[in-house]
Amino acid sequence: MGVTEVSSEMGFPNRHLLGIEGLSAEEITFLLDLADRYVELNRLAGSTGDLLTGLTVINLFFESSTRTRTSFELAAKRLGANVVNMQVAWSSIKKGETLLDTAMTLNAMHPDVLVVRHPDSGAVNLLSQKVNCSVINGGDGSHEHPTQALLDALTIRRRKGHLDGLLVAICGDITHSRVARSNIHLLTTMGATVRVIAPPTLLPSRIEDLGVEAFIDMRKGLADCDIVMMLRLQSERMQGTYVPSTREYFRFFGLDHEKLRVAKPDALIMHPGPMNRGVEIDSELADDINRSVIREQVEMGVAVRMACLEALTASRSEEDRV
């Protein structure tokens, strides 16, 4: 008990949030508990905090995004921070001069937190080594998207009361999905059992090494699941033809009422958005308020990002005091 008390006093001891991998169950729980408080606060009309007053948060997005950027922006503003959004056009053909140059330039402006999204795996890690402020990974390539996994976990925990012991199926383009990787790390760390379901062309080599069980038959994979996480079929990332057509994909790997029947009767449906209705998920099912928690995920997103901002800036100011 003494240990948990100490760790909760320490809060979140990391300078950056670059990924879920490597976080302990205690650290994840700390962030989720903090986020839980913000969910309630956010539901009170007109409530704003002042924890981040005087601090500057820069949303640096090398990849287009509406919902994640908006969610971070709202989270930072609700905590009283100054927020600057930067959208940088990026193509790997242009090479990366702009990445570190941009990092150096922004660093010289002394922001307190950088939220970074980048289309290349590892790019946020690289950038974090070159700046003095805290960095939150807003999604890097096919690597990690930690705040998405945290908001998914918060959504599940509020609905199911716990994470451990749950059977979670993640379905879709596992190969290119940072959401899948972060969720796998988080859920396995918290004691859930994770399955991944995809056609073999969308299952990366040796995914089992991450502690999951892989299925290529959706009906078998969904059997007895508590949670069904659907992934967007990221057609923009496809280098070749991974699946022959969207209609064939929907037929065999799209979620509909019929396939869902083998899951637990109270299984929840999740999707990180934006959805391709009729490709990976049946439109009606996506809107089914008894099963789908997709809109709730969006709400949790703001709370989770407020928690992350608080956790990182709190540890920062502690460092400064020392």
Add this chain to the structure above:
Amino acid sequence: MGAATTGARHRTAFLNARLLDPDSGTDQSGSLLVEDGRIADLGPALFADGPPEGVVAIDCGGHCLAPGLVDMRVQLREPGEEHKETIGSGSRAAAAGGVTTMVALPNTEPVIDDGAGVEFVARRARDVKLGKVYTYGAATVGLMGQQLTEFGLLAEYGAVGFTDGIKAIADAQVMRRALSYARTFDKVILQHPEEPSLAGGVMNGGALATRLGLSGIPTQAEVMMIERDLRLVELTGGRYHASHISTAAAVEAIRRAKAGGAAVTCDTAPHYFTLNEDAVGEYRTFAKVSPPLRSEADRLAVLDGVADGTIDAIASDHAPHDQESKRLPFAAAEPGIAGLETLLALSLGLYHAGHIGLLDLLGRLTNGPRKLLGLEAGRIFKGGPADLVLFDLQAPSRIEPDDFVSKSKNSPFDGYAVRGMVLKTVVDGRIVFAADAVA
């Protein structure tokens, strides 16, 4: 003291050396006399009563005197990318690494696909006047993989073989004709063995690539291309060389082909038997190479291939890159390691670990590439060119890329502990490198 000794009489005696020559199997104490750039005499009895008058005498202190290394795969970046390396800076790096002969890839800007390009490299090397620099000719015009270059004319200018450098000759018909036509001039075709349609990734395919979210290259990409090429060798009777092999399957394929009598050779680079994919760690771009670092099982198989002679040569695969080419997200970074200055020490790791005898190891670095490319240098014999390396077999040190002579410092071996240090490098009897403090 480190300056070239241009003694008036051009006679230098290397005394008290451990003479090592893989070609003749020599490993004995003795002396060696260089006269006008050539080896005039050598042996245990030579100068037993001390060197004669008028000879520049160098006491080797019992250290190893071997043929200068023949590095059959380097990129010197000149012409076109002189900010990364030049024939001058690359030659100085070679000298520091004990390398006296280099063969450059033709993937410069412009591509070495005509006589003028081959002549340019030769002329620059003559100006630099350090080690010997040869070049391969491009196998296809512009390295585009379609139209064969003028093998005969390029060979007359001095091209020692043909390759598309860091690109595979992918089209089977083009490869067939290259192998076939090169027979006219008894030249070897060197392949970058990767099936391009499978090699779109940025590191070894497997658990680590999956965890990092990086696209992987399966090991099959390498062996598939080699096995295809072996069929074309059967068809054409051409001479084929698989460059920088990295996988257990490729080693095994070459081993079988050799057992069957095929005119096939291959090389590897020190990083493939020294490191595995774990060196990539958290997106370390200095460990990004092409082909990628593989699994531990592959590393061990490559090591076995070097030891049993399946792998004929060890080449540095020197691929100098500036900071801007490496300080990038992993997928965007250029592949390659600056390897000229670590070739000997890393290779000696195999000897020190007991995997291979010293003469056999040195053979992979000298006589092996000499034979397969038909070069003069790479062995010690009376009348031969005095291209030599004197090295301390045991001296421990740590690799410090910041101290590289090369313009580029891209090495994943920062701080890596090695044993073996180049003391002097000799080209045509001239000392082109001498370590500052000779113990």
